[in-house]
Amino acid sequence: MTYVLRTYQLTKVFMGKEVVSNVNMNIRKGEIYGFLGPNGAGKTTIMKMITNLVKPTSGEIEIFGEKLTNTSYHLLGRMGTIIEYPIFYDKLTARENLDMHCEYMGYHNKNVIEEALDLVKLSNTIGKAVKDFSLGMRQRLGIARAIITKPELLILDEPINGLDPVGIKELRDLFKILSKEYGLTLLLSSHILSEVELIADTVAVINHGKLIQEVSMEQVRGQNTEYMELVTNDCKKAAYVLSEYASVSNLRVIDEHVIRIYDVSIPQSEMVKALILNNVVIESITKKNGALEDYFLTLLKGGGFHA
Known part of the structure:
Protein backbone atom coordinates (compact mmCIF):
# COMPACT_ATOMS: atom_id res chain seq x y z
CA MET A 1 0.00 0.00 0.00
CA THR A 2 1.45 3.39 -1.05
CA TYR A 3 1.11 6.27 1.38
CA VAL A 4 1.51 9.82 0.13
CA LEU A 5 1.38 11.40 3.58
CA ARG A 6 1.93 10.01 7.07
CA THR A 7 2.43 11.70 10.43
CA TYR A 8 4.01 10.11 13.48
CA GLN A 9 3.12 11.39 16.97
CA LEU A 10 2.77 14.89 15.52
CA THR A 11 2.57 17.43 18.35
CA LYS A 12 2.47 21.22 18.56
CA VAL A 13 2.67 23.37 21.69
CA PHE A 14 1.75 27.07 21.63
CA MET A 15 2.53 29.18 24.72
CA GLY A 16 2.63 26.13 26.96
CA LYS A 17 -0.62 24.67 25.60
CA GLU A 18 -0.63 21.46 23.54
CA VAL A 19 -2.93 22.24 20.61
CA VAL A 20 -2.02 19.11 18.60
CA SER A 21 -1.30 15.90 20.50
CA ASN A 22 0.45 12.82 19.08
CA VAL A 23 -1.47 12.72 15.79
CA ASN A 24 -0.90 9.75 13.47
CA MET A 25 -2.39 10.18 9.98
CA ASN A 26 -2.13 7.76 7.05
CA ILE A 27 -3.20 9.06 3.65
CA ARG A 28 -3.08 6.68 0.69
CA LYS A 29 -2.18 7.62 -2.87
CA GLY A 30 -5.16 8.75 -4.96
CA GLU A 31 -7.71 8.93 -2.14
CA ILE A 32 -9.82 11.79 -0.83
CA TYR A 33 -9.14 12.13 2.89
CA GLY A 34 -11.78 14.10 4.81
CA PHE A 35 -10.58 15.92 7.93
CA LEU A 36 -13.43 16.61 10.36
CA GLY A 37 -13.54 18.49 13.63
CA PRO A 38 -15.05 21.51 15.40
CA ASN A 39 -13.51 24.98 15.16
CA GLY A 40 -10.29 25.06 17.15
CA ALA A 41 -9.82 21.29 17.01
CA GLY A 42 -6.37 21.59 15.41
CA LYS A 43 -7.09 20.87 11.73
CA THR A 44 -5.54 24.04 10.33
CA THR A 45 -2.49 23.79 12.60
CA ILE A 46 -1.84 20.26 11.33
CA MET A 47 -2.19 21.41 7.71
CA LYS A 48 0.25 24.26 8.37
CA MET A 49 2.77 21.81 9.81
CA ILE A 50 2.41 19.56 6.76
CA THR A 51 3.13 22.55 4.49
CA ASN A 52 6.07 23.77 6.63
CA LEU A 53 4.30 27.00 7.63
CA VAL A 54 4.45 25.92 11.28
CA LYS A 55 7.18 23.76 12.82
CA PRO A 56 6.13 20.76 14.94
CA THR A 57 7.16 20.71 18.59
CA SER A 58 7.74 16.97 18.24
CA GLY A 59 6.91 14.08 15.96
CA GLU A 60 7.57 13.57 12.25
CA ILE A 61 5.87 14.16 8.90
CA GLU A 62 6.57 11.88 5.95
CA ILE A 63 5.56 13.01 2.44
CA PHE A 64 6.06 10.84 -0.66
CA GLY A 65 8.12 8.49 1.52
CA GLU A 66 10.55 11.21 2.67
CA LYS A 67 10.84 12.94 6.03
CA LEU A 68 9.78 16.60 5.85
CA THR A 69 12.57 18.99 6.95
CA ASN A 70 13.23 22.73 6.84
CA THR A 71 14.83 22.32 3.40
CA SER A 72 12.29 19.96 1.77
CA TYR A 73 11.52 22.41 -1.04
CA HIS A 74 11.30 19.63 -3.64
CA LEU A 75 8.50 17.97 -1.62
CA LEU A 76 6.58 21.22 -1.21
CA GLY A 77 6.81 21.74 -4.97
CA ARG A 78 4.79 18.57 -5.48
CA MET A 79 1.91 19.92 -3.37
CA GLY A 80 -0.93 22.38 -3.96
CA THR A 81 -2.55 24.13 -1.00
CA ILE A 82 -5.22 26.45 0.29
CA ILE A 83 -4.69 27.12 3.99
CA GLU A 84 -7.29 29.43 5.53
CA TYR A 85 -8.29 32.39 3.32
CA PRO A 86 -6.57 32.57 -0.11
CA ILE A 87 -4.75 35.87 -0.77
CA PHE A 88 -4.33 37.42 -4.23
CA TYR A 89 -3.11 40.56 -5.95
CA ASP A 90 -6.50 42.28 -5.90
CA LYS A 91 -5.89 44.73 -8.73
CA LEU A 92 -4.92 41.93 -11.13
CA THR A 93 -7.30 39.61 -12.98
CA ALA A 94 -7.64 35.89 -12.29
CA ARG A 95 -5.46 35.09 -15.33
CA GLU A 96 -2.79 37.57 -14.26
CA ASN A 97 -2.71 36.11 -10.75
CA LEU A 98 -2.32 32.58 -12.12
CA ASP A 99 0.32 33.72 -14.60
CA MET A 100 2.36 35.26 -11.78
CA HIS A 101 1.95 32.10 -9.70
CA CYS A 102 3.30 30.00 -12.57
CA GLU A 103 6.29 32.35 -12.87
CA TYR A 104 7.42 32.10 -9.26
CA MET A 105 6.73 28.35 -9.21
CA GLY A 106 8.94 27.94 -12.27
CA TYR A 107 6.05 26.37 -14.19
CA HIS A 108 6.23 27.54 -17.80
CA ASN A 109 3.30 25.75 -19.45
CA LYS A 110 0.94 28.73 -19.60
CA ASN A 111 -1.72 26.71 -21.44
CA VAL A 112 -2.76 25.30 -18.07
CA ILE A 113 -4.13 28.69 -16.98
CA GLU A 114 -7.19 28.44 -19.21
CA GLU A 115 -7.65 24.79 -18.27
CA ALA A 116 -7.59 25.60 -14.55
CA LEU A 117 -10.00 28.53 -14.89
CA ASP A 118 -12.36 26.37 -16.93
CA LEU A 119 -12.28 23.59 -14.32
CA VAL A 120 -13.39 26.00 -11.55
CA LYS A 121 -15.91 27.84 -13.77
CA LEU A 122 -14.03 31.17 -13.89
CA SER A 123 -13.21 31.28 -17.60
CA ASN A 124 -15.74 34.12 -18.09
CA THR A 125 -13.89 36.63 -15.86
CA ILE A 126 -11.75 38.27 -18.56
CA GLY A 127 -10.76 41.80 -17.55
CA LYS A 128 -12.35 41.58 -14.07
CA ALA A 129 -10.05 42.44 -11.17
CA VAL A 130 -10.00 40.01 -8.25
CA LYS A 131 -11.02 42.84 -5.89
CA ASP A 132 -14.46 42.63 -7.52
CA PHE A 133 -14.78 38.86 -6.97
CA SER A 134 -17.27 37.41 -4.51
CA LEU A 135 -16.05 35.20 -1.65
CA GLY A 136 -17.06 32.12 -3.62
CA MET A 137 -15.19 33.29 -6.73
CA ARG A 138 -12.06 33.89 -4.65
CA GLN A 139 -12.36 30.39 -3.24
CA ARG A 140 -12.61 28.97 -6.78
CA LEU A 141 -9.57 30.97 -7.85
CA GLY A 142 -7.66 29.63 -4.85
CA ILE A 143 -8.42 26.08 -5.98
CA ALA A 144 -7.37 26.93 -9.56
CA ARG A 145 -4.05 28.24 -8.22
CA ALA A 146 -3.60 25.13 -6.08
CA ILE A 147 -4.07 22.73 -9.00
CA ILE A 148 -2.47 24.69 -11.84
CA THR A 149 1.03 23.18 -11.43
CA LYS A 150 -0.36 19.62 -11.49
CA PRO A 151 0.47 18.69 -7.88
CA GLU A 152 0.40 15.12 -6.61
CA LEU A 153 -1.02 16.11 -3.21
CA LEU A 154 -3.73 18.74 -2.78
CA ILE A 155 -4.33 20.19 0.70
CA LEU A 156 -7.52 22.23 1.02
CA ASP A 157 -8.65 23.89 4.25
CA GLU A 158 -12.44 24.44 4.09
CA PRO A 159 -12.45 24.62 0.25
CA ILE A 160 -16.20 25.11 -0.16
CA ASN A 161 -16.51 28.12 2.14
CA GLY A 162 -18.65 30.85 0.59
CA LEU A 163 -20.04 28.74 -2.23
CA ASP A 164 -23.71 28.35 -3.10
CA PRO A 165 -25.21 24.85 -3.53
CA VAL A 166 -24.48 24.84 -7.28
CA GLY A 167 -20.86 25.84 -6.68
CA ILE A 168 -20.47 23.20 -3.98
CA LYS A 169 -21.70 20.49 -6.35
CA GLU A 170 -19.38 21.67 -9.11
CA LEU A 171 -16.36 21.50 -6.81
CA ARG A 172 -17.49 18.14 -5.44
CA ASP A 173 -17.48 16.81 -8.99
CA LEU A 174 -14.09 18.44 -9.62
CA PHE A 175 -12.54 16.80 -6.56
CA LYS A 176 -13.79 13.40 -7.71
CA ILE A 177 -12.30 13.96 -11.17
CA LEU A 178 -8.95 15.07 -9.72
CA SER A 179 -8.83 11.96 -7.53
CA LYS A 180 -10.26 9.28 -9.81
CA GLU A 181 -9.13 10.48 -13.24
CA TYR A 182 -5.94 12.45 -12.53
CA GLY A 183 -4.73 10.33 -9.60
CA LEU A 184 -4.31 13.28 -7.21
CA THR A 185 -4.43 12.70 -3.47
CA LEU A 186 -6.66 15.17 -1.62
CA LEU A 187 -6.60 16.14 2.04
CA LEU A 188 -9.53 18.43 2.75
CA SER A 189 -11.15 19.76 5.88
CA SER A 190 -14.79 20.75 6.08
CA HIS A 191 -17.59 21.42 8.53
CA ILE A 192 -20.18 20.27 5.99
CA LEU A 193 -20.46 16.60 6.92
CA SER A 194 -22.90 15.75 4.14
CA GLU A 195 -20.38 16.90 1.52
CA VAL A 196 -17.50 14.93 3.05
CA GLU A 197 -19.77 11.88 3.14
CA LEU A 198 -20.38 12.20 -0.60
CA ILE A 199 -16.73 12.40 -1.71
CA ALA A 200 -14.34 11.05 0.96
CA ASP A 201 -12.71 7.63 0.84
CA THR A 202 -11.37 7.99 4.40
CA VAL A 203 -12.36 10.31 7.25
CA ALA A 204 -10.39 11.39 10.29
CA VAL A 205 -12.09 13.00 13.28
CA ILE A 206 -10.06 15.37 15.44
CA ASN A 207 -11.12 17.09 18.65
CA HIS A 208 -9.09 19.11 21.15
CA GLY A 209 -5.95 18.41 19.13
CA LYS A 210 -6.29 14.64 19.30
CA LEU A 211 -7.09 12.33 16.38
CA ILE A 212 -10.02 10.34 17.73
CA GLN A 213 -10.57 8.05 14.77
CA GLU A 214 -9.31 7.38 11.24
CA VAL A 215 -11.67 5.13 9.31
CA SER A 216 -12.81 4.37 5.76
CA MET A 217 -16.20 5.68 4.64
CA GLU A 218 -17.03 2.12 3.61
CA GLN A 219 -16.82 1.09 7.27
CA VAL A 220 -18.88 4.09 8.37
CA ARG A 221 -21.60 3.26 5.85
CA GLY A 222 -21.54 -0.32 7.10
CA GLN A 223 -22.97 0.82 10.42
CA ASN A 224 -25.78 2.85 8.88
Missing part, protein backbone atom coordinates in the same frame (compact mmCIF):
# COMPACT_ATOMS: atom_id res chain seq x y z
CA THR A 225 -28.76 3.32 11.16
CA GLU A 226 -32.29 3.77 9.82
CA TYR A 227 -34.51 6.23 11.65
CA MET A 228 -37.58 8.41 11.25
CA GLU A 229 -37.05 12.16 11.55
CA LEU A 230 -40.00 14.14 12.92
CA VAL A 231 -40.15 17.92 12.59
CA THR A 232 -42.67 19.53 14.93
CA ASN A 233 -43.27 22.75 16.85
CA ASP A 234 -43.35 21.02 20.25
CA CYS A 235 -40.69 18.34 20.69
CA LYS A 236 -41.34 17.87 24.40
CA LYS A 237 -45.01 17.03 23.87
CA ALA A 238 -44.27 14.94 20.75
CA ALA A 239 -41.71 12.84 22.63
CA TYR A 240 -44.20 12.21 25.44
CA VAL A 241 -46.98 11.21 23.02
CA LEU A 242 -44.72 8.86 21.04
CA SER A 243 -43.57 7.19 24.23
CA GLU A 244 -46.98 6.87 25.92
CA TYR A 245 -49.33 6.31 22.99
CA ALA A 246 -47.18 4.75 20.22
CA SER A 247 -44.87 2.56 22.36
CA VAL A 248 -41.73 4.26 21.05
CA SER A 249 -38.86 3.46 23.41
CA ASN A 250 -35.85 4.60 21.38
CA LEU A 251 -35.85 8.23 20.28
CA ARG A 252 -33.55 11.23 20.50
CA VAL A 253 -34.53 14.91 20.70
CA ILE A 254 -32.05 16.66 18.38
CA ASP A 255 -33.20 20.25 19.00
CA GLU A 256 -36.42 22.14 19.77
CA HIS A 257 -37.98 21.13 16.45
CA VAL A 258 -36.47 17.73 15.50
CA ILE A 259 -36.85 14.23 16.96
CA ARG A 260 -35.18 11.10 15.62
CA ILE A 261 -37.11 7.87 16.16
CA TYR A 262 -35.02 4.70 16.04
CA ASP A 263 -37.88 2.22 16.64
CA VAL A 264 -38.38 1.71 12.90
CA SER A 265 -40.36 -1.48 13.49
CA ILE A 266 -43.29 0.64 14.65
CA PRO A 267 -45.45 1.59 11.63
CA GLN A 268 -45.26 5.24 10.67
CA SER A 269 -49.05 5.36 10.45
CA GLU A 270 -49.37 4.46 14.15
CA MET A 271 -46.99 7.23 15.17
CA VAL A 272 -48.75 9.78 12.97
CA LYS A 273 -52.16 8.74 14.34
CA ALA A 274 -51.00 9.11 17.95
CA LEU A 275 -49.52 12.53 17.27
CA ILE A 276 -52.61 13.83 15.44
CA LEU A 277 -55.05 12.53 18.08
CA ASN A 278 -53.03 14.36 20.73
CA ASN A 279 -52.89 17.61 18.78
CA VAL A 280 -49.19 17.53 17.96
CA VAL A 281 -48.36 19.51 14.82
CA ILE A 282 -46.43 17.41 12.26
CA GLU A 283 -44.44 19.60 9.91
CA SER A 284 -42.78 16.55 8.34
CA ILE A 285 -41.90 12.93 9.09
CA THR A 286 -39.42 11.13 6.86
CA LYS A 287 -37.33 7.96 6.86
CA LYS A 288 -33.57 8.55 6.81
CA ASN A 289 -30.25 6.75 7.10
CA GLY A 290 -27.70 7.97 9.63
CA ALA A 291 -24.08 7.60 8.60
CA LEU A 292 -21.31 10.18 8.94
CA GLU A 293 -23.25 12.72 11.02
CA ASP A 294 -24.22 10.20 13.69
CA TYR A 295 -20.73 8.70 13.63
CA PHE A 296 -19.12 12.12 14.01
CA LEU A 297 -21.37 13.21 16.87
CA THR A 298 -20.90 9.90 18.68
CA LEU A 299 -17.12 10.29 18.54
CA LEU A 300 -17.23 13.87 19.82
CA LYS A 301 -19.33 12.69 22.75
CA GLY A 302 -16.73 10.08 23.66
CA GLY A 303 -17.96 7.05 21.76
CA GLY A 304 -15.94 5.01 19.30
CA PHE A 305 -16.16 3.04 16.11
CA HIS A 306 -16.53 -0.70 16.24
CA ALA A 307 -15.96 -2.55 12.98
Whole structure:
Protein backbone atom coordinates (compact mmCIF):
# COMPACT_ATOMS: atom_id res chain seq x y z
CA MET A 1 0.00 0.00 0.00
CA THR A 2 1.45 3.39 -1.05
CA TYR A 3 1.11 6.27 1.38
CA VAL A 4 1.51 9.82 0.13
CA LEU A 5 1.38 11.40 3.58
CA ARG A 6 1.93 10.01 7.07
CA THR A 7 2.43 11.70 10.43
CA TYR A 8 4.01 10.11 13.48
CA GLN A 9 3.12 11.39 16.97
CA LEU A 10 2.77 14.89 15.52
CA THR A 11 2.57 17.43 18.35
CA LYS A 12 2.47 21.22 18.56
CA VAL A 13 2.67 23.37 21.69
CA PHE A 14 1.75 27.07 21.63
CA MET A 15 2.53 29.18 24.72
CA GLY A 16 2.63 26.13 26.96
CA LYS A 17 -0.62 24.67 25.60
CA GLU A 18 -0.63 21.46 23.54
CA VAL A 19 -2.93 22.24 20.61
CA VAL A 20 -2.02 19.11 18.60
CA SER A 21 -1.30 15.90 20.50
CA ASN A 22 0.45 12.82 19.08
CA VAL A 23 -1.47 12.72 15.79
CA ASN A 24 -0.90 9.75 13.47
CA MET A 25 -2.39 10.18 9.98
CA ASN A 26 -2.13 7.76 7.05
CA ILE A 27 -3.20 9.06 3.65
CA ARG A 28 -3.08 6.68 0.69
CA LYS A 29 -2.18 7.62 -2.87
CA GLY A 30 -5.16 8.75 -4.96
CA GLU A 31 -7.71 8.93 -2.14
CA ILE A 32 -9.82 11.79 -0.83
CA TYR A 33 -9.14 12.13 2.89
CA GLY A 34 -11.78 14.10 4.81
CA PHE A 35 -10.58 15.92 7.93
CA LEU A 36 -13.43 16.61 10.36
CA GLY A 37 -13.54 18.49 13.63
CA PRO A 38 -15.05 21.51 15.40
CA ASN A 39 -13.51 24.98 15.16
CA GLY A 40 -10.29 25.06 17.15
CA ALA A 41 -9.82 21.29 17.01
CA GLY A 42 -6.37 21.59 15.41
CA LYS A 43 -7.09 20.87 11.73
CA THR A 44 -5.54 24.04 10.33
CA THR A 45 -2.49 23.79 12.60
CA ILE A 46 -1.84 20.26 11.33
CA MET A 47 -2.19 21.41 7.71
CA LYS A 48 0.25 24.26 8.37
CA MET A 49 2.77 21.81 9.81
CA ILE A 50 2.41 19.56 6.76
CA THR A 51 3.13 22.55 4.49
CA ASN A 52 6.07 23.77 6.63
CA LEU A 53 4.30 27.00 7.63
CA VAL A 54 4.45 25.92 11.28
CA LYS A 55 7.18 23.76 12.82
CA PRO A 56 6.13 20.76 14.94
CA THR A 57 7.16 20.71 18.59
CA SER A 58 7.74 16.97 18.24
CA GLY A 59 6.91 14.08 15.96
CA GLU A 60 7.57 13.57 12.25
CA ILE A 61 5.87 14.16 8.90
CA GLU A 62 6.57 11.88 5.95
CA ILE A 63 5.56 13.01 2.44
CA PHE A 64 6.06 10.84 -0.66
CA GLY A 65 8.12 8.49 1.52
CA GLU A 66 10.55 11.21 2.67
CA LYS A 67 10.84 12.94 6.03
CA LEU A 68 9.78 16.60 5.85
CA THR A 69 12.57 18.99 6.95
CA ASN A 70 13.23 22.73 6.84
CA THR A 71 14.83 22.32 3.40
CA SER A 72 12.29 19.96 1.77
CA TYR A 73 11.52 22.41 -1.04
CA HIS A 74 11.30 19.63 -3.64
CA LEU A 75 8.50 17.97 -1.62
CA LEU A 76 6.58 21.22 -1.21
CA GLY A 77 6.81 21.74 -4.97
CA ARG A 78 4.79 18.57 -5.48
CA MET A 79 1.91 19.92 -3.37
CA GLY A 80 -0.93 22.38 -3.96
CA THR A 81 -2.55 24.13 -1.00
CA ILE A 82 -5.22 26.45 0.29
CA ILE A 83 -4.69 27.12 3.99
CA GLU A 84 -7.29 29.43 5.53
CA TYR A 85 -8.29 32.39 3.32
CA PRO A 86 -6.57 32.57 -0.11
CA ILE A 87 -4.75 35.87 -0.77
CA PHE A 88 -4.33 37.42 -4.23
CA TYR A 89 -3.11 40.56 -5.95
CA ASP A 90 -6.50 42.28 -5.90
CA LYS A 91 -5.89 44.73 -8.73
CA LEU A 92 -4.92 41.93 -11.13
CA THR A 93 -7.30 39.61 -12.98
CA ALA A 94 -7.64 35.89 -12.29
CA ARG A 95 -5.46 35.09 -15.33
CA GLU A 96 -2.79 37.57 -14.26
CA ASN A 97 -2.71 36.11 -10.75
CA LEU A 98 -2.32 32.58 -12.12
CA ASP A 99 0.32 33.72 -14.60
CA MET A 100 2.36 35.26 -11.78
CA HIS A 101 1.95 32.10 -9.70
CA CYS A 102 3.30 30.00 -12.57
CA GLU A 103 6.29 32.35 -12.87
CA TYR A 104 7.42 32.10 -9.26
CA MET A 105 6.73 28.35 -9.21
CA GLY A 106 8.94 27.94 -12.27
CA TYR A 107 6.05 26.37 -14.19
CA HIS A 108 6.23 27.54 -17.80
CA ASN A 109 3.30 25.75 -19.45
CA LYS A 110 0.94 28.73 -19.60
CA ASN A 111 -1.72 26.71 -21.44
CA VAL A 112 -2.76 25.30 -18.07
CA ILE A 113 -4.13 28.69 -16.98
CA GLU A 114 -7.19 28.44 -19.21
CA GLU A 115 -7.65 24.79 -18.27
CA ALA A 116 -7.59 25.60 -14.55
CA LEU A 117 -10.00 28.53 -14.89
CA ASP A 118 -12.36 26.37 -16.93
CA LEU A 119 -12.28 23.59 -14.32
CA VAL A 120 -13.39 26.00 -11.55
CA LYS A 121 -15.91 27.84 -13.77
CA LEU A 122 -14.03 31.17 -13.89
CA SER A 123 -13.21 31.28 -17.60
CA ASN A 124 -15.74 34.12 -18.09
CA THR A 125 -13.89 36.63 -15.86
CA ILE A 126 -11.75 38.27 -18.56
CA GLY A 127 -10.76 41.80 -17.55
CA LYS A 128 -12.35 41.58 -14.07
CA ALA A 129 -10.05 42.44 -11.17
CA VAL A 130 -10.00 40.01 -8.25
CA LYS A 131 -11.02 42.84 -5.89
CA ASP A 132 -14.46 42.63 -7.52
CA PHE A 133 -14.78 38.86 -6.97
CA SER A 134 -17.27 37.41 -4.51
CA LEU A 135 -16.05 35.20 -1.65
CA GLY A 136 -17.06 32.12 -3.62
CA MET A 137 -15.19 33.29 -6.73
CA ARG A 138 -12.06 33.89 -4.65
CA GLN A 139 -12.36 30.39 -3.24
CA ARG A 140 -12.61 28.97 -6.78
CA LEU A 141 -9.57 30.97 -7.85
CA GLY A 142 -7.66 29.63 -4.85
CA ILE A 143 -8.42 26.08 -5.98
CA ALA A 144 -7.37 26.93 -9.56
CA ARG A 145 -4.05 28.24 -8.22
CA ALA A 146 -3.60 25.13 -6.08
CA ILE A 147 -4.07 22.73 -9.00
CA ILE A 148 -2.47 24.69 -11.84
CA THR A 149 1.03 23.18 -11.43
CA LYS A 150 -0.36 19.62 -11.49
CA PRO A 151 0.47 18.69 -7.88
CA GLU A 152 0.40 15.12 -6.61
CA LEU A 153 -1.02 16.11 -3.21
CA LEU A 154 -3.73 18.74 -2.78
CA ILE A 155 -4.33 20.19 0.70
CA LEU A 156 -7.52 22.23 1.02
CA ASP A 157 -8.65 23.89 4.25
CA GLU A 158 -12.44 24.44 4.09
CA PRO A 159 -12.45 24.62 0.25
CA ILE A 160 -16.20 25.11 -0.16
CA ASN A 161 -16.51 28.12 2.14
CA GLY A 162 -18.65 30.85 0.59
CA LEU A 163 -20.04 28.74 -2.23
CA ASP A 164 -23.71 28.35 -3.10
CA PRO A 165 -25.21 24.85 -3.53
CA VAL A 166 -24.48 24.84 -7.28
CA GLY A 167 -20.86 25.84 -6.68
CA ILE A 168 -20.47 23.20 -3.98
CA LYS A 169 -21.70 20.49 -6.35
CA GLU A 170 -19.38 21.67 -9.11
CA LEU A 171 -16.36 21.50 -6.81
CA ARG A 172 -17.49 18.14 -5.44
CA ASP A 173 -17.48 16.81 -8.99
CA LEU A 174 -14.09 18.44 -9.62
CA PHE A 175 -12.54 16.80 -6.56
CA LYS A 176 -13.79 13.40 -7.71
CA ILE A 177 -12.30 13.96 -11.17
CA LEU A 178 -8.95 15.07 -9.72
CA SER A 179 -8.83 11.96 -7.53
CA LYS A 180 -10.26 9.28 -9.81
CA GLU A 181 -9.13 10.48 -13.24
CA TYR A 182 -5.94 12.45 -12.53
CA GLY A 183 -4.73 10.33 -9.60
CA LEU A 184 -4.31 13.28 -7.21
CA THR A 185 -4.43 12.70 -3.47
CA LEU A 186 -6.66 15.17 -1.62
CA LEU A 187 -6.60 16.14 2.04
CA LEU A 188 -9.53 18.43 2.75
CA SER A 189 -11.15 19.76 5.88
CA SER A 190 -14.79 20.75 6.08
CA HIS A 191 -17.59 21.42 8.53
CA ILE A 192 -20.18 20.27 5.99
CA LEU A 193 -20.46 16.60 6.92
CA SER A 194 -22.90 15.75 4.14
CA GLU A 195 -20.38 16.90 1.52
CA VAL A 196 -17.50 14.93 3.05
CA GLU A 197 -19.77 11.88 3.14
CA LEU A 198 -20.38 12.20 -0.60
CA ILE A 199 -16.73 12.40 -1.71
CA ALA A 200 -14.34 11.05 0.96
CA ASP A 201 -12.71 7.63 0.84
CA THR A 202 -11.37 7.99 4.40
CA VAL A 203 -12.36 10.31 7.25
CA ALA A 204 -10.39 11.39 10.29
CA VAL A 205 -12.09 13.00 13.28
CA ILE A 206 -10.06 15.37 15.44
CA ASN A 207 -11.12 17.09 18.65
CA HIS A 208 -9.09 19.11 21.15
CA GLY A 209 -5.95 18.41 19.13
CA LYS A 210 -6.29 14.64 19.30
CA LEU A 211 -7.09 12.33 16.38
CA ILE A 212 -10.02 10.34 17.73
CA GLN A 213 -10.57 8.05 14.77
CA GLU A 214 -9.31 7.38 11.24
CA VAL A 215 -11.67 5.13 9.31
CA SER A 216 -12.81 4.37 5.76
CA MET A 217 -16.20 5.68 4.64
CA GLU A 218 -17.03 2.12 3.61
CA GLN A 219 -16.82 1.09 7.27
CA VAL A 220 -18.88 4.09 8.37
CA ARG A 221 -21.60 3.26 5.85
CA GLY A 222 -21.54 -0.32 7.10
CA GLN A 223 -22.97 0.82 10.42
CA ASN A 224 -25.78 2.85 8.88
CA THR A 225 -28.76 3.32 11.16
CA GLU A 226 -32.29 3.77 9.82
CA TYR A 227 -34.51 6.23 11.65
CA MET A 228 -37.58 8.41 11.25
CA GLU A 229 -37.05 12.16 11.55
CA LEU A 230 -40.00 14.14 12.92
CA VAL A 231 -40.15 17.92 12.59
CA THR A 232 -42.67 19.53 14.93
CA ASN A 233 -43.27 22.75 16.85
CA ASP A 234 -43.35 21.02 20.25
CA CYS A 235 -40.69 18.34 20.69
CA LYS A 236 -41.34 17.87 24.40
CA LYS A 237 -45.01 17.03 23.87
CA ALA A 238 -44.27 14.94 20.75
CA ALA A 239 -41.71 12.84 22.63
CA TYR A 240 -44.20 12.21 25.44
CA VAL A 241 -46.98 11.21 23.02
CA LEU A 242 -44.72 8.86 21.04
CA SER A 243 -43.57 7.19 24.23
CA GLU A 244 -46.98 6.87 25.92
CA TYR A 245 -49.33 6.31 22.99
CA ALA A 246 -47.18 4.75 20.22
CA SER A 247 -44.87 2.56 22.36
CA VAL A 248 -41.73 4.26 21.05
CA SER A 249 -38.86 3.46 23.41
CA ASN A 250 -35.85 4.60 21.38
CA LEU A 251 -35.85 8.23 20.28
CA ARG A 252 -33.55 11.23 20.50
CA VAL A 253 -34.53 14.91 20.70
CA ILE A 254 -32.05 16.66 18.38
CA ASP A 255 -33.20 20.25 19.00
CA GLU A 256 -36.42 22.14 19.77
CA HIS A 257 -37.98 21.13 16.45
CA VAL A 258 -36.47 17.73 15.50
CA ILE A 259 -36.85 14.23 16.96
CA ARG A 260 -35.18 11.10 15.62
CA ILE A 261 -37.11 7.87 16.16
CA TYR A 262 -35.02 4.70 16.04
CA ASP A 263 -37.88 2.22 16.64
CA VAL A 264 -38.38 1.71 12.90
CA SER A 265 -40.36 -1.48 13.49
CA ILE A 266 -43.29 0.64 14.65
CA PRO A 267 -45.45 1.59 11.63
CA GLN A 268 -45.26 5.24 10.67
CA SER A 269 -49.05 5.36 10.45
CA GLU A 270 -49.37 4.46 14.15
CA MET A 271 -46.99 7.23 15.17
CA VAL A 272 -48.75 9.78 12.97
CA LYS A 273 -52.16 8.74 14.34
CA ALA A 274 -51.00 9.11 17.95
CA LEU A 275 -49.52 12.53 17.27
CA ILE A 276 -52.61 13.83 15.44
CA LEU A 277 -55.05 12.53 18.08
CA ASN A 278 -53.03 14.36 20.73
CA ASN A 279 -52.89 17.61 18.78
CA VAL A 280 -49.19 17.53 17.96
CA VAL A 281 -48.36 19.51 14.82
CA ILE A 282 -46.43 17.41 12.26
CA GLU A 283 -44.44 19.60 9.91
CA SER A 284 -42.78 16.55 8.34
CA ILE A 285 -41.90 12.93 9.09
CA THR A 286 -39.42 11.13 6.86
CA LYS A 287 -37.33 7.96 6.86
CA LYS A 288 -33.57 8.55 6.81
CA ASN A 289 -30.25 6.75 7.10
CA GLY A 290 -27.70 7.97 9.63
CA ALA A 291 -24.08 7.60 8.60
CA LEU A 292 -21.31 10.18 8.94
CA GLU A 293 -23.25 12.72 11.02
CA ASP A 294 -24.22 10.20 13.69
CA TYR A 295 -20.73 8.70 13.63
CA PHE A 296 -19.12 12.12 14.01
CA LEU A 297 -21.37 13.21 16.87
CA THR A 298 -20.90 9.90 18.68
CA LEU A 299 -17.12 10.29 18.54
CA LEU A 300 -17.23 13.87 19.82
CA LYS A 301 -19.33 12.69 22.75
CA GLY A 302 -16.73 10.08 23.66
CA GLY A 303 -17.96 7.05 21.76
CA GLY A 304 -15.94 5.01 19.30
CA PHE A 305 -16.16 3.04 16.11
CA HIS A 306 -16.53 -0.70 16.24
CA ALA A 307 -15.96 -2.55 12.98
